[in-house]
Amino acid sequence: MPLIAFERENAREGGSPWKLKSWQTIIKDKDHGWTPLLWVVYLGFFFIDPVMSHTSLRIWLLDLAGATVFLFLYFGLFALESPRTAIHIGGMVLLGMLFLPINGGACTFFIFASAMLPFSISKQTSAFLGLAIVAIVGAIEGLLLHLNGWTLFYAAVFPMIIGAGNTVFAERNRMNRKLRKANEEIEHLAKVAERERIARDLHDVLGHTLSVITLKSELAGKLMDRDPQRAAQEIHEVEEISRQALSDVRDAIRGYRSQGLLAELARAKSTLETAGVTVECDAAASVNIP
Incomplete structure (x- = not known):
């Protein structure tokens, strides 16, 4: 039946x-x-x-x-x-x-x-x-x-x-x-993917920023006795980087906003120069990298 x-x-x-x-x-x-x-x-x-x-x-x-x-x-x-x-x-x-x-x-x-x-x-x-x-x-x-x-x-x-x-x-x-x-399953998967993407973005932003802060802090510590003025400058840059990191984290929470390749190159250039590495980039011929 x-x-x-x-x-x-x-x-x-x-x-x-x-x-x-x-x-x-x-x-x-x-x-x-x-x-x-x-x-x-x-x-x-x-x-x-x-x-x-x-x-x-x-x-x-x-x-x-x-x-x-x-x-x-x-x-x-x-x-x-x-x-x-x-x-x-x-x-x-x-x-x-x-x-x-x-x-x-x-x-x-x-x-x-x-x-x-x-x-x-x-x-x-x-x-x-x-x-x-x-x-x-x-x-x-x-x-x-x-x-x-x-x-x-x-x-x-x-x-x-x-x-x-x-x-x-x-x-x-x-x-x-x-x-x-x-459709509900697709929406759920999209939300999960979005959360994972934001988590990865936060990890990238904070990981890079903390690396820069660590390098600059170590440099400021070494320059404290030899060149106090340069050490103060490095500490000031650490403060600026921290504020920028906070802003980047807020942007990531609102939703990922790609800052483009040039911004990433500028960050890498700044980190390497802080470590005392001379950086030359071919992109500098056509665009101005800070």
């Missing part, structure tokens, strides 16, 4: 069949949103027969009780975290079987069951098998009750048509969910 197979699938996923979703989660669902409140309007067809036939109070009370049970089954499909399809869809079919002998409008329950089935079962083959079962149940009961042609049509044929049409929309919803999930 397709419904039983889907129950097993839900059990493997570990979903709780009686855990309610929050109201905001239900109305903000990107697949259905508010539409379940609109679809339930079709339940009104269930009351056409008792209105037209001026049925007794007893039948009215039974019809109201049946409609109440249906509403619990119907909204449970949307309000529960992991609704049990066999209970909700099967319950609608059972309501149709119980009420069809006293109310021809009970065909509505067969129609709702077929309409919801494609959205509740992920495999189209299982969904069509479930639709066929609903149609057969409606046809057999209609024939046993000797219902007229139109009532038999709405009990067996029309539910199959509605259900078959909804398989297209159900498949579209599933594809949209997969697409949203893929």
